[in-house]
Every structure is written in C-alpha cells, then in structure tokens.
Amino acid sequence: MDCSDVHPKLFGYVDGELDLEARGRVDTHLRACGPCRQLVDLELQFHDTYVERLRPDPAPPRVWERTTALLGALVAQQRAGRRRSLGWALALALIGLGTGVALVAPLRR
Numbered sequence: 001m002d003c004s005d006v007h008p009k010l011f012g013y014v015d016g017e018l019d020l021e022a023r024g025r026v027d028t029h030l031r032a033c034g035p036c037r038q039l040v041d042l043e044l045q046f047h048d049t050y051v052e053r054l055r056p057d058p059a060p061p062r063v064w065e066r067t068t069a070l071l072g073a074l075v076a077q078q079r080a081g082r083r084r085s086l087g088w089a090l091a092l093a094l095i096g097l098g099t100g101v102a103l104v105a106p107l108r109r
C-alpha cells in the first residue's frame, strides 16, 4: 500500500470507519511514512478542535419523549386507516426534534 492508496482512506481511518483489515494496512503504512502520519495528525487536530465542538448536543429527554409520542400517535392513526402520509409525519417529527435541539443547545452552553 502506498500513499495514493492511503490518502482516500484517511478520513475513514480518523473517524474509525475502516474495517480491521483496512485499518491494519493503513497502520502499517503510517509507521513507515512520515508525511501520511502528519496528515493523520492534522486531521486528528482538526477533528478535536472543530468537529467535536460543533457536533450538536443530543436532544433533551423531554424532546425525545414528545417526538416518540408524536410518532407513536401518527403510526396509530395510520393503522386506524387514516390516509396521512407516514413520510410527512416523520419529516414533521424530525423538524420538531431539530428545532428543539437548536433552541435548547445554545442555552446549555
């Protein structure tokens, strides 16, 4: 495996998305290749500095409970023979969840 084989796998490597065999091959290459190791170190620094800090907080339990209840009620309506689209119900629930996270996350910092 050379640098051109490793570069496309570096993001997956840093994010822990490679299978064991691919990860092992990348590890072997990184032990022998300073420039690729430096790329991994930079990506890890970027990840720690920005990605983790910008990751949204999980939705508060109250939002999850309300969303789950809404989805349960909509599924029950579907089963009862109403013609409302489940896709729309899911979209509305996800928008509600996203809005809840967006409203609550800034207050938690």
Ligand SMILES: [Zn+2]
Pocket: 002, 003, 006, 029, 033, 035, 036, 037
């Ligand atoms: Zn390399």
